[in-house]
Amino acid sequence: NAGVTQTPKFRVLKTGQSMTLLCAQDMNHEYMYWYRQDPGMGLRLIHYSVGEGTTAKGEVPDGYNVSRLKKQNFLLGLESAAPSQTSVYFCASSSPLSGHPYEQYFGPGTRLTVT
Amino acid sequence: AQKITQTQPGMFVQEKEAVTLDCTYDTSDPSYGLFWYKQPSSGEMIFLIYQGSYDQQNATEGRYSLNFQKARKSANLVISASQLGDSAMYFCAIENSGGSNYKLTFGKGTLLTVNP
Numbered sequence: 245n246a247g248v249t250q251t252p253k254f255r256v257l258k259t260g261q262s263m264t265l266l267c268a269q270d271m272n273h274e275y276m277y278w279y280r281q282d283p284g285m286g287l288r289l290i291h292y293s294v295g296e297g298t299t300a301k302g303e304v305p306d307g308y309n310v311s312r313l314k315k316q317n318f319l320l321g322l323e324s325a326a327p328s329q330t331s332v333y334f335c336a337s338s339s340p341l342s343g344h345p346y347e348q349y350f351g352p353g354t355r356l357t358v359t
Numbered sequence: 360a361q362k363i364t365q366t367q368p369g370m371f372v373q374e375k376e377a378v379t380l381d382c383t384y385d386t387s388d389p390s391y392g393l394f395w396y397k398q399p400s401s402g403e404m405i406f407l408i409y410q411g412s413y414d415q416q417n418a419t420e421g422r423y424s425l426n427f428q429k430a431r432k433s434a435n436l437v438i439s440a441s442q443l444g445d446s447a448m449y450f451c452a453i454e455n456s457g458g459s460n461y462k463l464t465f466g467k468g469t470l471l472t473v474n475p
Contacts, residue, residue: 275461286363286450286465287404302462334404338461347394348463350404 246270248351250335256357257325265320265354267335275338276318277302277348278310280331287334293318325358332356361386361453363466371472372441379426380436380469382451391455393434394463395425398448407449410434438471446473 251266267276275294279287279302289302293312307329309321318337322329332355336348362385372378384393395407410418410425418425426435438445448470452463 277462279465284467286467287452287463288465289462292462303464332402336404340461347406347409348461349406350396353402 248335248337248349250333250351250354252354253352254355256359257322258359259326261325262321262323263325263356264322265333265335265356267318267320267337267351269316269318269335269337269349271337271339271349272315273337273339273349274315274341276312277336277338278308278318278320279334279336280304280329281334281353282331290320290333325356327358330356330358361388361391361455361464363451363453363464365451365466365469367469368467369470369472371474372438374443374473374475375440377437377439378441378471380438380449380451380471382434382436382466384432384434384451384453386432386453386455388455391453393425393427394452394454395423395434395436396450396452396465397445398450398468399444400447404450408436441473443473443475446471 248269277292278290291310293299296315299310311319335351338348364383391412393410397405408420408423422439424437448468450468452465
């Protein structure tokens with residue numbers, strides 16, 4: 245049982261390049277989330293999904309797109325990376341039917357640098 | 360909109376002593392949940408403790424307890440008998456249980472340093 249995994253762990257992009265971050269969970273959770281963490285800002289929600297085929301915007305969605313084609317995977321895309329998107333990205337999943345009520349289980353994070 | 364305020368950017372405590380990390384929140388929802396997460400220097404987010412808005416008693420999990428004062432909208436984390444391994448960032452978060460998406464809103468965190 246791997247929990248929540250994220251690929252890649254580190255990435256350096258040039259401004260204007262695109263990339264996709266992959267999040268996978270093996271806990272059969274319905275809900276999945278993407279956050280970004282910047283120094284002094286805590287975690288902020290980018291996008292989330294309450295089920296396969298559904299996505300919704302969070303607090304800071306601009307510049308990102310997401311897809312949830314399979315229940316276990318949640319993809320975060322950057323179409324044209326900007327230096328302001330330099331951050332640590334965390335994926336999380338949860339289910340009201342498992343464990344502590346509404347506890348979110350986090351992946352290890354992806355450190356992205358845009359130069 | 361929900362908001363979490365953690366007013367202590369950094370805290371220091373001596374090993375084996377207790378420490379309180381402050382958290383105040385703002386929400387208009389009658390039903391909500393409060394979480395504390397720990398983030399050590401290795402970066403992972405570790406769930407510590409949960410308090411539901413309708414829970415009659417303060418939550419406890421081992422050395423962690425939550426001082427929940429609903430009228431004051433505060434949910435302070437108390438760590439008893441601090442250990443060197445408790446040195447980390449601590450985040451308070453609120454979740455809207457009344458909704459259907461269980462989103463978390465995080466505070467900016469408190470960096471706890473435990474001195475030997």
